[in-house]
Amino acid sequence: MLIAILAYFFVETFSSDTKTDGKKAEQTLSPEEYARQLRRDREEKDELFHHSNDSPITDKGTFKGLSYFEPDLSYRVRAALVPYTAEDKELKITYTDGTVETFERLFYADFFLDNEPQRLLLLKNEGTVSVFFRDATSGSETYGGGRYLDFTTAEVGSDSLVLDFNEAYNPYCAYNPSFACPLPPAENTLRVAIRAGEKYQAEK
DSSP states (O other): OEEOOOSHHHHHHTOOGGGSOOHHHHHTOOHHHHHHHHHHHHHHHHHHHHHOTTOSOSOGGGOOOOOBOOOOGGGEEEEEEEEOOSSOOEEEEEBTTSOEEEEEEEEEEEEEETTEEEEEEEEEETTEEEEEEBOTTBTTTBOTTOEEEEEETGGGSSSEEEEEGGGOBOOGGGTOTTEEOBOOOGGGBOSSOOOOSBOOOOOO
């Protein structure tokens, strides 16, 4: 089984200025411009999935592109970062192939969706900070194994962070079982439906 490195390459490639965790980016954000950029990014990702040797898609000849929710700025939220201060910072995360890897509990991200308070745990591994999460769409509209958001350590250097669920993506193992991907910890299961980001469309 191949261990799936988080799709950090894609996160960096498809990040635009709107991903930047800065108030200036939020203030100047136009919904129309944001939607156009997001669609361009998604088209570029489809191209890479269709042509790249690193793509998890095995039958590129029948690949028609990934499936997404429509861009929705209500799912782009600023979260307050609460440092994880308990002594049990190490967390064993199980992968889809049954292997286990150690991550560091770094922060809780506290935010609101649907006027309800939400909390997700941010985990660090090899220089990347990730949110592995499930929500009310998991297993129906989205991949049952959960979706991811990734950040650099520089992006989590302040007391807040923009969580843009329009950029939530499926791990490689959603499309190719030869990859092994980390499963979200139980505490990162949200009752709210996150109808933003990548849907689940199995390879045909």
